[in-house]
Amino acid sequence: MKEFAKYIGVLVMIIGVLILVIPFLQGSTSNTTLLIGLLIVIEGFLGHMFVNNLKNTKVGNIIWMIVLLVVPYFIFLFAKKAAYGDQLESLKQ
Numbered sequence: 001m002k003e004f005a006k007y008i009g010v011l012v013m014i015i016g017v018l019i020l021v022i023p024f025l026q027g028s029t030s031n032t033t034l035l036i037g038l039l040i041v042i043e044g045f046l047g048h049m050f051v052n053n054l055k056n057t058k059v060g061n062i063i064w065m066i067v068l069l070v071v072p073y074f075i076f077l078f079a080k081k082a083a084y085g086d087q088l089e090s091l092k093q
Helices: 002-006 006-027 031-051 058-068 068-093
Strands: none
Touching: 002 006, 002 068, 006 031, 006 068, 031 058, 031 068, 058 068
16 A cells, blocks of 8 residues: 555546547547646646655645645645655654
């Protein structure tokens, strides 16, 4: 689970790419699908940066919450704690 949690952002990016590719292959792209796919790819990129950033401060977490939006922030926070729980606790002390 720890290894999977480190790459949750990449998985979200792949889902975003699939949202972009599948309508293209079907020949029915629209601006809505392009926008949704782009937002999911960007969200995955930012989420990957958040999960693999070992600095854990309250101000930093608030800024990440604003950048990632609220719901994806908690998903990526859970993945970060699953992947680096031991290391984050040692940094606080």
